[in-house]
Amino acid sequence: MWTPKTEAPSSISVAPDDPDGRYSITDLTGFIADPDQFYDFAYRDTLRAMVAAVIETESPLRTDILCQRVARAHGWLRTGGKIRERIDMHLRDYDRTQESSGEFIWKIGAVADFHPYRPPHGDEARRAIPDIPLAEISAVVRANPDLLEEPDPARELARMLGVERLAAGSRARLDKAIARGRGDGASVSIAPSMPDVE
Known part of the structure; x- marks a missing residue:
């Protein structure tokens, strides 16, 4: 069972466009x-x-x-x-990106390879690894280059995100974010929007 923390470690930069830099439920x-x-x-x-x-x-x-x-x-x-x-x-x-865990919706013109990580505002706002866009996870990797020197970077990254137990699917997602964060991964591409329905 994973137990995400609600505090952002000091080594993680948070989103500046949010009032408190935290992920909140609408x-x-x-x-x-x-x-x-x-x-x-x-x-x-x-x-x-x-x-x-x-x-x-x-x-x-x-x-x-x-x-x-x-x-x-x-x-x-x-x-x-x-x-x-x-x-x-x-x-x-709205802009869209397709990731291994599903389609992500972005504000218009906001799609980027890196987006500041938003730690949860409270327990109700905790996100599982599949719910966090790769751009946020990759930004954590980029902000913490020493993470790449760890014996198991994915496990350390999971801990930084507040996840204690790492499932295989989440590990693969973190590995992809690590590759992007170090510059090995492909850039994000905007998924085509839905065709107009008449």
Whole structure:
């Protein structure tokens, strides 16, 4: 069982564009969420505003996590295909990257190979390694070059991110971030946006 820390080690730089440099969950309670109107044309502005709020607060973040946030605001525990399809309609203008753990949504023009790491604002904002964009993990590697001299850089990187037990899939992701951080990995590419639906 992994136990992420909520404090950022002093050797990790945090995102300057966030008020406190920490990853926070978007508070959507200010919206009047109406599950009965979710699929109505007239409700599209509310959905668009919810999507924009999540992206403003949490991006880059995985698309499925964004969809979960909006679904939970409507009281749904599951995020089925129809719900996701409705939310995806409002993601056309945002940048995307495809990673091993899924698609990440970014603010327009913000995609980069390196993005300052955002430690969790609290326990509820903890992110598993697959939920952290490679750009953030790679930035930790780049900011801590001595990490590469460790016998097991991936394990040390996991500890820096607050993860004690490292699963095989997470290790592969960290290895990829380490390669990018040292300059061996490929640059990030923007995934094509969804085609317009008429």
